[in-house]
Amino acid sequence: VAALEKMVVVGAGSVGVAVAYASTIESLADEIALFDIDGRRAEAQALDLCHGLQFVQDGGRICGGDDLALCRDADLVVVTAGATHPPGGTRLDLAAGNVALVRRALPPLLDAAPDAVFLFVTNPVDVVTYVAQEIAGPPHGRIVGSGTVLDSSRLRYLLAGRLGISIASIHAMVVGEHGDSEVVLWSSATVAGTPLLDVVGSEGASIAADELAAIHVEVRTAAYRIIEGKGNTNLAIGLATTRIARCISRDERAVLPVSVRAVVDGIGEVCLSLPSVVGRTGVLSQIDVPLDDAERNGLRASAATLRAVIDSVGS
Ligand SMILES: NC(=O)c1ccc[n+]([C@@H]2O[C@H](COP(=O)([O-])OP(=O)(O)OC[C@H]3O[C@@H](n4cnc5c(N)ncnc54)[C@H](O)[C@@H]3O)[C@@H](O)[C@H]2O)c1
Numbered sequence: 450v451a452a453l454e455k456m457v458v459v460g461a462g463s464v465g466v467a468v469a470y471a472s473t474i475e476s477l478a479d480e481i482a483l484f485d486i487d488g489r490r491a492e493a494q495a496l497d498l499c500h501g502l503q504f505v506q507d508g509g510r511i512c513g514g515d516d517l518a519l520c521r522d523a524d525l526v527v528v529t530a531g532a533t534h535p536p537g538g539t540r541l542d543l544a545a546g547n548v549a550l551v552r553r554a555l556p557p558l559l560d561a562a563p564d565a566v567f568l569f570v571t572n573p574v575d576v577v578t579y580v581a582q583e584i585a586g587p588p589h590g591r592i593v594g595s596g597t598v599l600d601s602s603r604l605r606y607l608l609a610g611r612l613g614i615s616i617a618s619i620h621a622m623v624v625g626e627h628g629d630s631e632v633v634l635w636s637s638a639t640v641a642g643t644p645l646l647d648v649v650g651s652e653g654a655s656i657a658a659d660e661l662a663a664i665h666v667e668v669r670t671a672a673y674r675i676i677e678g679k680g681n682t683n684l685a686i687g688l689a690t691t692r693i694a695r696c697i698s699r700d701e702r703a704v705l706p707v708s709v710r711a712v713v714d715g716i717g718e719v720c721l722s723l724p725s726v727v728g729r730t731g732v733l734s735q736i737d738v739p740l741d742d743a744e745r746n747g748l749r750a751s752a753a754t755l756r757a758v759i760d761s762v763g764s
Contacts, residue, residue, distance in 0.1 A: 452509075453478035453698045457523040457565075459558065460484075460530030461491035461513060464570055466498075467687025468527055468694070469511070473498055475691060476507040477698045478525070485530070488515030523562040525697055527690060528581075530554060531571035536677050540572040540628045541758050547571050548580050548762045555584050566697050566731040569708075570595045570690055574627045575755050578708045579720040580764050590732035593697075594708025596722030597623040599689040600631055601706050603668045611656060611664065612648065614640060621645060622706045622738075623668060624722045625751030631722075632747035633665050637738050693727060700729035704736055711735075713752040721748075721755055 456478035458465045462485075469481055481498075485491035495513030502508035512519060520526065531547040534540055551571065558567075567585070569578045569592070578594030585592050600623035602616075609616040621638035625631045638645035646656075675682045696703050706722040709732050713719060724736040740748065 452476060453524040455480045455482065455523045456525045456527065456694065456698070457482045457484055457520045457562065459520070459526060459528045459554070460571070461487070461494045462529065463681050463683035464686055464690075465527075465529040466494045467683045468529060468570070468690045469494065469498060471687045471691035472694055473501070473508060473511065474505055475695060476505070476509065477691065477694055478509055480510040480512070482519040482523070483511075483513035484515070484517070484519050485513070486515055488513075491515065517557055517561055520558055520561040523565045525568065525694060526558055526562055526565045527568045527570065527694060528554075528558075528577075529570045529690075531577075533681050534572065534676070536673070540574075540672075541576075541754075543572050544576050544758050544762050547573070547577055548764075551577050551581055552584065555581055559585055565591075566729075567592045568595065568690065568693055568697070569593070570686060572627070573758065575708045575720045575722070576758050576762065579710070579718075579755075579759050580762065582710060582720065583764050588731075589710045591730060593693065593727070593731050594720055594722075595627070595686065595690050595693060596708035597625070597627050597631055597706045598693055598722075599686050600627060600668055600671075602685065602689055603671050604633060604664065607664045607667055608638075608645070608656075611660070612640065614648075619645070622724060624706050624724070625748050626721055626755055627708065628754075629669060630747070630751040630754045631669060632744055632751055633661075633668070634738060634740070634744055635661060636741040636744060696727040697729060697731065702726050702728045702733065707732060709735060711752070713749060713756075716749065716752045716756050719752045719755045719759060721752055 461483040483491040491513035726733045
C-alpha cells in the first residue's frame with residue numbers, strides 16, 4: 450500500500466513536532482502539514498523540518514500555518530492540540546478545557562477532510578476520543594486514540610532491562626485508561642511465546658510479584674517524572690503516534706492497544722485502550738485477549754473512572 454498522500458498534524462507544539470519529525474523520517478506521507486492556531490509557530494516548525502529533508506530518504510513536502518486549507522482532503526489527521534498538565538496535576542484535570550477545544554476545532558476539520566482517519570493524542574486521550582466520536586458519528590473506528598501504545602512501550606522497555614532480553618522479543622500490553630487506572634495484562638504477556646510470568650531472565654533471575662508491581666508503578670508514573678524534569682513528554686509519544694500512523698498509512702493491521710469505543714456491562718459506553726487491529730481505515734476489529742480476575746476488575750474500574758469524567762464534560 451502506498452504512503453499517505455497527505456497527513457496533517459494539528460497542534461505544532463512539542464508533541465506535534467515530534468510526530469511530524471518521526472513521520473518525516475519514516476516517509477509516511479507525500480505531504481505533511483502542521484496546522485496550529487499559532488500560525489507563526491507552525492510555519493517555523495515546518496521550515497525547520499524542511500531544512501533537514503536532504504538527510505531523509507523519500508522526504509515529501511512539509512508545510513505549516515493557520516490556514517484550514519492546509520487540512521483539505523487529508524488522509525490522516527493527528528490531533529495534538531491542547532493544554533498539558535502541569536507538575537502535580539493529572540491528565541484527567543485537562544478534560545474540561547481540552548474537550549471544549551475539540552468541540553470547537555473538530556467540526557471544521559471534519560469538513561475539510563471528510564474521508565480522513567483521525568488519530569487523537571490530546572489528553573485525557575480516552576475522553577477526548579469519545580467526545581470526538583460523538584461529534585463525528587459512526588463509523589467509530591475512524592476516530593482512534595493513541596491510548597496505551599506509549600504505556601505499553603514503557604512497560605516493554607522496563608521488562609527488557611529487567612530480563613536482559615530485547616524489547617522486540619517481549620510482548621506485553623497496558624490496556625484501559627491512558628492514565629492512573631491503566632491495567633497491565635500480565636497473564637497474557639509472553640517472551641517468545643512463553644508466559645512472561647514463567648520466564649527466567651538471561652541473568653538467571655525470575656521476576657517476583659513485588660517487582661512486577663514496582664514496574665507497573667514506574668510505567669504509571671513515568672509521565673509525571675518526565676514532566677517534573679523537562680516540563681512535558683514529547684519524544685516517545687511522537688514515536689508511538691508515528692507507529693500507529695504507520696499502521697494506518699500502510700494498512701498494516703498490526704494489533705495495538707489504541708483507544709476504542711467499548712460497552713462495559715453496568716457502566717455503559719466509554720473509549721479505552723483494548724488490543725485492536727489497526728489499518729488504513731482506522732480500527733478494524735478488536736482481539737479478545739483472555740483476562741484473569743484482577744485484570745477484568747481493573748479494566749472495569751478504569752472504565753468507571755473514564756465514564757465519570759465523560760459524564761462530567763456532558764457527553
Ligand atoms: N496521549 C499521550 O500519550 C500524550 C503524551 C504527551 C502529551 N499529550 C498531550 O498532547 C497535548 C499537546 O501537548 P504539547 O506538549 O505538544 O503542548 P504544547 O503546548 O507544546 O502544544 C500545543 C499546541 O496546540 C496548539 N493549539 C491550541 N489550540 C489549537 C487549535 N484549536 N487548533 C490548532 N492548534 C491549537 C497551541 O497553539 C500549541 O502550539 C496535550 O494535551 C498533552 O497532554 C498526550
